[in-house]
Amino acid sequence: MSVRPTVLPGDKRTSVARSSKLVAGLVITGVLCAIALVSLVWTPLPPTKIQIAYKLTAPLQQGLLGTDQLGRDVLSMVMVGAWNSLSTAVAAVAIGGSLGTVAGLFAAAARGTPEALAMRACDIVFALPPILSAMMLGAFLGTGRWTAIIAIAVFMIPVFARVVCGAARQIWPRDYIQAARGAGKGPMLISIEHVLPNISSQIIVQVTIQLGLAILTEASLSFLGLGMPPPSPTWGRMLADSQTYLAQAPWLAVAPGLAIALAVFGLNMLGDGLRDTLDPRTPLLR
Amino acid sequence: MPPPLVEIANLTRDFRNHRFFGISQTTRALDDVTLQIDQGSIFGIVGESGSGKSTLARLMVALDRPTSGKVVFDGEDIFSLPAAALRHHRRNFQMVFQDPFGSLDPRQKVGRIIGEPLHVFASQSARGRVSERVAAMLENVGLPATAADLYPHQFSGGQRQRIAMARALITEPKLVVADEPVSALDLSVQAQILNLVLDLRDTQGVTFVFISHNLAVIDCIADKVGVMHSGRLVEVGPAHEVFDQPRHPYTHELRASALSLDNEIGANPVAARRRQTPLGKLTGGCAYYAQCPIAVARCSVERPQLRPDGTGRLVACHQVASVTE
């Protein structure tokens, strides 16, 4: 018999590290979501309120995070930016993730040529960076929230299709799938009843990671002016605007960037923590 | 004499590894197998890895489709049935798998796992009684009815194999094909499962096809045995007779290599035997030719057919056939 204990009782050090990652991820992501939701009903000042008299005021002198070149309150803008960023990311991952998951499940169930074709198609879409496809879309559709959502979602489809197909292919040869076939169940029912629950942890982990990536991409798009149109503030555009005032008002470049980094960091920690708790296969070293 | 429950005729299965571009290769996993399985018997199939025994098992329960040949179950050719009829027919033949850890969905409770076939096969009115039937079946295989509310990982290997047995039997099938059901189990638990198979055959009248690489297990449990080598059946006959007096040289080799408690290594070494690495696929001829100690020139070109040797056994060997001719 081979000696390969998977999880050993008393392996405290790693289990503490696991749960601390999960807690950190949950806290950061939770706070972020709360801020985004609060911004819908309350911000310290209306984020679009222009007060030229107070333009480029340093943090704490006027508002918690200072004001921008038009005297708008940076904190309020960051808060609304959180909502804009999160909602876009969630919508994109929801669309791309569900389409990709269905495609991946189908490819794994069909096997053979359909699977090969689907994966080839994924390779091709994967070769187009989301920023470039957003540029293509933006050139014709005009810029806006939906351009960003569609561009990101299109990129998410092959990502999820690949992950799901890969995970589902590991499940299909298992004997319990064979038993379900022997029980007279068809590929559709098997995919839903047996395959999906058994790969759900991988999908959940992927969702958190891709949410982080979507936030990054959304920020990049709005940095290039391909995101939500003004005046509604986005983190990316705030950074783009700050470029002109790097010397006079460095805080303008710090606050939104930190917000992006924290959001992505929180989601990644959450993903890591979930991965460790949902599928604790971390092997022990010899 | 009642007709056989299963009649397998010229069953062949090729596996082709598909390529997106270029040539695809074909491997013949099962080669022209003809076989009959009597009602109420335990039919043992013995062979080494790659002998095609698992492929045969999957075909018998229609988990795979043959390249050619047919399986007639209870008078019906199962591969010519329309999909819906085949699905309905599946309740009559079920399978038990080797790995007790891979054959139960880890995300479902035992009650749901065992009841799964009923959800497809049972009529709407009978579904309400699923939990009763699951409880009864759990008792049949020696587990408490409370097991239904637990998850598979809460059981040991032997108990899981009992659960797998319960799932296979819940549709009251006529045939259960068990593919190496005790190979993954500890010796002290193995005997429990073998006894369970014997009990179930006696009480429920189920016909078993029992596959194993272990001669002792087959000798212990089977009425008749088929010996497989390279996708072909080389010898079929009553289990005790086949193992006491093997006629095919391959059966002989298997018998000689099995280690019992009074064997001693070095007493009669195998080294003297002619041994070569198999040279790819032989087109004609006997697949055992390269290793066979009694092969003659004819064996390399002409494939021996499985035929009666005159003592109630079927053997596929030119040398054996020539004895009786």
Add this chain to the structure above:
Amino acid sequence: MNAPLLEIDNLSIAIDRPGGAGLPLLTDISLQLGRGETLGIVGESGSGKSLLALGVIGLLPEGIGSSGSIRLDGTELLPLADDDLCKVRGRRIGMIFQEPMTALNPVMKVGDQIAEGIVWHRGVGWCDARRDAVRLLDQVRIPDAAIRAKSYPHELSGGQRQRVGIAIALASKPDLLIADEPTTALDVSVQKEILEILDEHVRNDGMALMLVSHDLGVIAASCRRTMVLYAGARMEEGLTEEVLSDPRSPYTRGLLAALPQRRIGDRRLAAIPGNVPGFAALPPGCRFSDRCPDRIERCQTELPAWRSFGNGRGVRCIRAETAASEAG
């Protein structure tokens, strides 16, 4: 009488736990093995037999530690640093593993994998070492050894890979060979030949062999002495013949009775009831007490001590003790 080659005293292997005692996987193991001797370690899953093998060669998984004493030719192995152990592994102790499919490096030619140990221990050049590797491959009966040495593992069959594994273990002519389930993953027709190759080297080179297996047939065929393990403790030890023909432990008796064999009429096999316990859920008292047909009340309260009958024969069973004292 010379000192035995391998002497293990009171060896325990446990999972390290921060603060306090570890979770024991294997306890109170003592054994002696002389040059040219063969010892079989037999047990079911969770008996700790593989851990014992890994413990001797000092390759326990991270987080698992051992205490007690392992002496090779009088040298204590347990306190040695890894660098010093490296001079023992391969050169003094060779090891063969269970899974021929995964035990070889997939991206390295098999000849080089054999030669590696020779270069490492003897400091010869790779050219000479590769020549040696071909000779070793020939010794383990691989046809066309010179060509096969240039193959990658995936180009070989399971049996051939296991021969390569043996060649690696034999490369530096170790004094002690540990084989952990060397034939479990192989077909029966290959199994016997692998055991023959092992037997040949033990006989010719005066090597000591410690063979770990769950298969009584394998142990009976290749080992003069046998130790039976159950749930991390030794239950019985002695000459293989005696252990198999006159088992003193109810567990050994149960195992022998459970061996599948031809039934007479409608008889059933004598199965041991219950399941093999996990190391975290051992019954109190004797580890076999919850499944033992001969248990008495005392079995469930105290762990019986190891009782030695001399001549290497020993058993762990309260009933055996009382039987002996009644007789004496």
Add this chain to the structure above:
Amino acid sequence: MVALLLRRIASLILTLVAVSVLIYGIMDLLPGDPAAIALGTSAAADTLAALRQEMGLDQPLPLRYVHWLAGLFSGDLGSSYTYGVPVAGLVVERLSLTLPLAALAIVLSVLIAVPLGVTAAARRNGFIDHAASIFAQISIAVPGFWLGLLLIMLFAVELGWTPAGGFPGWQAGLLPCFGALALPAVALALPQAGVLTRVTRAAVLDVLSEDFVRTARAKGISRQVALWRHAMPNAMVPVITILGLQFTFLVAGAVLVENVFNLPGLGRLAYQALVQRDIVVMQAVILVFSVLVIVVNFIVELAQLVLDPRMRSDAA
């Protein structure tokens, strides 16, 4: 082996063709008339018709695609409306900045990530492991373009060590050029390095738990030698696979970083083409980027063949 290579090349060509069809198709099928977009809303009908004819927009789609493709093979990517020069020359000129930048970033990220990941795996749960994990988490979370801004703030605005952006051109000599590329390369490389560090660590840990590493240790090989001789060659296969997949993100990063540092590269060209609604240039740039991604992944496949004999024998 030869058959396998031919198959891979055939697959590469098919993928390239599919991508070109996709890009051309999307550009063509998307709502909006390129000629109208180029001229703006106030253009007269006859001017529009003239431009449409000049652009070949009056021909059927498949024909236009074939013309475009034929043009590609003769190095003709069309000409830009805004610059009035052949796009091919423009792309090549811009590539001369973007390719060295990307290469620099890849080299930098590999140089940081591989040693860090391997050390982290070899000393699991040690100080370096924890430090590497924190480094990886942070650098993955920090967007490259923001990092670029911070670097400019620190090194250009505060310290004045480097220019805040721009590119002197290769004729100005190697040193000033690399000076101008240093900060952008760091901004591009760091997020990549974070991902690679994690992948390297995980891959090495995976391989270290394999049976064959234990076999090597049983031979008496030391931990270090087992790590470098046995674990590393096996662990490199997943690492370079991820390196190839990450190239897509590197390209995306280049578009942004070139804009932050005001570098006249292909990414900046893409942005300018977008602003100026120069469809022909957009098409060309996106095509070049996609081809780059595909070719890089093809090279990765070849590298896998070299590293792993099991993949080579796939052909036999």
